[in-house]
Amino acid sequence: MNRLNKPVFTKGTIREMEDMSFFIYAKIFDDLLIVAQKQTNCFVLKTSDGLIVIDAIWPVKEAFEAIIDSIEDVGWNPAAIKKLVLTHGHVDHTGCGKWFVERYHADTYLSKIDDIFWNEYPTKPDRPETWKDYKINVYIQDGDTITLGDKTIYVYGTPGHTPGGLSYMFPVKEKGETHMAALWGGTTPPWTKNEVKQYLKSLDYFISEAICRKVDVALSNHTAIDNGLERIMYSKKRLDYMPNIYIIGQDGFQNYCQVFRTLSYEMLEKL
Numbered sequence: 475m476n477r478l479n480k481p482v483f484t485k486g487t488i489r490e491m492e493d494m495s496f497f498i499y500a501k502i503f504d505d506l507l508i509v510a511q512k513q514t515n516c517f518v519l520k521t522s523d524g525l526i527v528i529d530a531i532w533p534v535k536e537a538f539e540a541i542i543d544s545i546e547d548v549g550w551n552p553a554a555i556k557k558l559v560l561t562h563g564h565v566d567h568t569g570c571g572k573w574f575v576e577r578y579h580a581d582t583y584l585s586k587i588d589d590i591f592w593n594e595y596p597t598k599p600d601r602p603e604t605w606k607d608y609k610i611n612v613y614i615q616d617g618d619t620i621t622l623g624d625k626t627i628y629v630y631g632t633p634g635h636t637p638g639g640l641s642y643m644f645p646v647k648e649k650g651e652t653h654m655a656a657l658w659g660g661t662t663p664p665w666t667k668n669e670v671k672q673y674l675k676s677l678d679y680f681i682s683e684a685i686c687r688k689v690d691v692a693l694s695n696h697t698a699i700d701n702g703l704e705r706i707m708y709s710k711k712r713l714d715y716m717p718n719i720y721i722i723g724q725d726g727f728q729n730y731c732q733v734f735r736t737l738s739y740e741m742l743e744k745l
């Protein structure tokens with residue numbers, strides 16, 4: 475079998491980011507839910523004091539409803555949503571956040587740099603319906619932590635994909651046992667040489683921190699990167715004696731991160 479060392483991105487990939495005809499979700503840990511459309515996904519982390527939503531897909535009501543329905547389907551209560559934590563200021567992650575604010579009064583988290591970036595450089599400048607449409611309550615940066623109940627999210631400043639992009643690590647539980655998950659916030663390398671260099675520097679930093687925190691779970695907010703849809707489908711039907719496919723081990727996490735280097739080197743060759 476001929477395995478690829480990187481995902482294939484086409485114009486169709488970009489188009490599919492706005493295709494809301496398909497959603498899928500799975501409870502991938504005792505305390506972590508993933509909700510995806512074809513290309514983009516978000517996470518819901520359950521804590522002893524409510525829910526934290528991480529990223530918010532696309533700014534359409536269907537995405538919001540899919541997230542809420544998924545929370546209900548796994549037996550959690552959407553009314554317990556307390557926080558919305560964003561990785562970066564692109565529309566496919568800031569997404570449907572305004573409804574979390576309106577309906578659940580969720581506190582919103584992002585870096586100040588990306589809040590300004592989101593406002594000044596919308597991903598789709600010609601489409602006002604995708605522009606910044608809600609306020610950030612808490613500015614976070616490298617070294618910060620976000621705590622709710624029994625859970626703490628560790629915040630890493632990983633600029634490159636966007637100027638103030640953030641990545642996260644947080645503990646998750648599988649059958650009561652704790653694992654450490656990592657989410658690289660800005661998936662693809664940027665479009666200028668200096669920005670790609672910054673992206674690679676951030677990646678080195680994130681990987682070294684992941685080693686310190688013994689990260690053994692790889693999460694992605696874009697399904698193309700990590701066989702995302704297949705992993706969700708597997709998780710949905712996983713038999714109790716089959717392994718959790720998100721737990722890939724500490725070496726596995728290092729191998730996984732290689733894709734971000736591969737994409738960066740390919741980008742540098744083009745520039």
Ligand SMILES: [Zn+2]
Pocket residue numbers: 562564635660661
């Ligand atoms: Zn992005």
